[in-house]
Amino acid sequence: MPADKLLITDPDTGSNVELPVISGSAGLPTVDIKKLPGALGYFTYDSGFAATAACRSSVTYIDGDEGILLYRGYPIEQLAEQSSFTEVAYLLMNGELPDASALEAFRQEIRYHTMIHESMKTFIGGFNYDAHPMAMMMGIVASMSAFYHDSLDIENPAHRRLAAVRMIAKMPTVAAACYRHSIGWPYAYPSNALGYASRLLHMMYSVPAEPYEVDPVAANALDLLFILHADHEQNASTSTVRLAGSTGANPYACIAAGCCALWGPAHGGANEAVLRMLNEIGSVENVPKFMERAKDKNDPFRLMGFGHRVYKNFDPRATIIRKTCHEVLEKMGISDPLLDLAMKLEEIALQDDYFVERKLYPNVDFYSGIIYKALNIPTNMFTVMFAIARTVGWVSQWLEQCETPETRIGRPRQVYTGDAARDYVPLTERA
Numbered sequence: 064m065p066a067d068k069l070l071i072t073d074p075d076t077g078s079n080v081e082l083p084v085i086s087g088s089a090g091l092p093t094v095d096i097k098k099l100p101g102a103l104g105y106f107t108y109d110s111g112f113a114a115t116a117a118c119r120s121s122v123t124y125i126d127g128d129e130g131i132l133l134y135r136g137y138p139i140e141q142l143a144e145q146s147s148f149t150e151v152a153y154l155l156m157n158g159e160l161p162d163a164s165a166l167e168a169f170r171q172e173i174r175y176h177t178m179i180h181e182s183m184k185t186f187i188g189g190f191n192y193d194a195h196p197m198a199m200m201m202g203i204v205a206s207m208s209a210f211y212h213d214s215l216d217i218e219n220p221a222h223r224r225l226a227a228v229r230m231i232a233k234m235p236t237v238a239a240a241c242y243r244h245s246i247g248w249p250y251a252y253p254s255n256a257l258g259y260a261s262r263l264l265h266m267m268y269s270v271p272a273e274p275y276e277v278d279p280v281a282a283n284a285l286d287l288l289f290i291l292h293a294d295h296e297q298n299a300s301t302s303t304v305r306l307a308g309s310t311g312a313n314p315y316a317c318i319a320a321g322c323c324a325l326w327g328p329a330h331g332g333a334n335e336a337v338l339r340m341l342n343e344i345g346s347v348e349n350v351p352k353f354m355e356r357a358k359d360k361n362d363p364f365r366l367m368g369f370g371h372r373v374y375k376n377f378d379p380r381a382t383i384i385r386k387t388c389h390e391v392l393e394k395m396g397i398s399d400p401l402l403d404l405a406m407k408l409e410e411i412a413l414q415d416d417y418f419v420e421r422k423l424y425p426n427v428d429f430y431s432g433i434i435y436k437a438l439n440i441p442t443n444m445f446t447v448m449f450a451i452a453r454t455v456g457w458v459s460q461w462l463e464q465c466e467t468p469e470t471r472i473g474r475p476r477q478v479y480t481g482d483a484a485r486d487y488v489p490l491t492e493r494a
């Protein structure tokens with residue numbers, strides 16, 4: 064049984080303060096430090112928030128030592144095996160699995176919102192054809208607050224839900240439009256007879272001149288990747304969404320902030336970086352050279368797709384995706400030398416002292432890029448795919464935040480390292 068309070072004593076003054084300990088339904092007990100500055104005159108320092116909980120949440124749970132990931136209590140392995148992305152979206156947003164009629168009603172709600180405002184196409188058309196699709200996506204999601212005024216009142220639960228469903232429904236349409244803009248194809252309308260992942264593939268690859276059949280192997284693989292990426296607790300982009308949300312910003316602005324944070328190579332940009340890295344390594348003989356670079360502190364090169372802030376044993380999503388990667392390539396009749404290279408790299412890294420000591424294992428994005436490549440998805444669209452899936456997690460966490468009375472504006476403190484107060488020197492008197 065963990066203690067329900069922690070006594071902190073200042074050795075200089077002998078003053079002390081009792082800090083309450085919060086116990087969630089799982090995970091480490093957490094010390095509530097709010098009283099510390101007032102009682103003893105100290106802040107706490109936690110660069111990268113490695114030891115700090117910023118909210119209470121019942122959406123997703125990770126046990127990094129045991130490699131456990133639960134969405135609303137359900138293990139990711141069971142959801143990956145038996146569920147669909149739309150059902151997972153319902154689960155994350157509402158807290159419970161739907162019955163058949165609730166699921167159909169939710170599907171219909173999403174279908175109703177799949178189209179985008181025609182003027183958004185003019186907006187997309189303003190981007191240079193060679194703009195990165197993720198750069199376009201960030202701008203377009205933010206612009207939704209200019210297009211959909213009927214869902215900006217964050218105090219109104221109906222507005223909140225409408226904005227959340229809208230973003231889940233429209234992200235694939237926006238993503239496909241960005242892709243088609245970059246290759247000069249006319250934008251495709253969503254085909255609502257198709258499921259979520261099939262609809263995206265259809266919007267990306269169908270042309271007005273020819274019939275296009277979505278490959279069910281590709282659609283199922285994409286649906287699975289979306290399930291695996293749907294939510295991941297208080298990661299950098301979700302924390303960004305919550306920080307923006309804490310100011311009362313509108314939902315589209317908050318999700319756009321999440322998209323921006325996701326793009327970094329340490330986060331959602333890693334899937335694209337992995338594929339570029341594998342191409343750069345080129346062949347198995349070059350692996351040792353790149354391993355040495357990854358271990359060299361004077362070289363910024365890192366083994367992309369390796370390591371995780373929370374998982375220190377294995378990433379359960381990576382285990383699922385590794386298996387799927389082999390299955391998809393086999394079913395599609397593809398033999399990709401990059402997969403052999405990735406497996407060799409994984410094998411060598413897992414035996415290397417540097418990686419073993421630091422508990423660096425392949426993460427979800429080590430293999431996702433190889434599947435995306437097999438599905439013909441261009442490398443610069445990988446992070447966009449991640450953003451489509453994570454939108455479900457972002458909106459679920461944002462909805463939860465809006466419904467939590469203790470939510471306050473996020474406002475971290477700092478350790479100031481600048482100059483002490485000094486007097487302004489007029490320009491003419493400066494040496």
Ligand code: CMC
Pocket residue numbers: 111295298328329330331333357358364365366367368369370371372373421423426427428
């Ligand atoms: N290659 C080489 N060394 C690494 C790597 C790597 N990929 N990741 C961590 N290290 C080393 C790091 O240099 C440090 O060594 P030392 O203790 O000697 O200074 C030690 O391992 C701890 O690393 P850290 O940077 O303090 O760990 P972190 O928790 O701050 O960073 C991470 C986690 C995921 C950002 C990092 O492991 C990384 O940059 N990985 C590569 C990028 C990547 O694959 N990101 C996708 C994450 S999963 C998808 C998602 O959820 O977004």
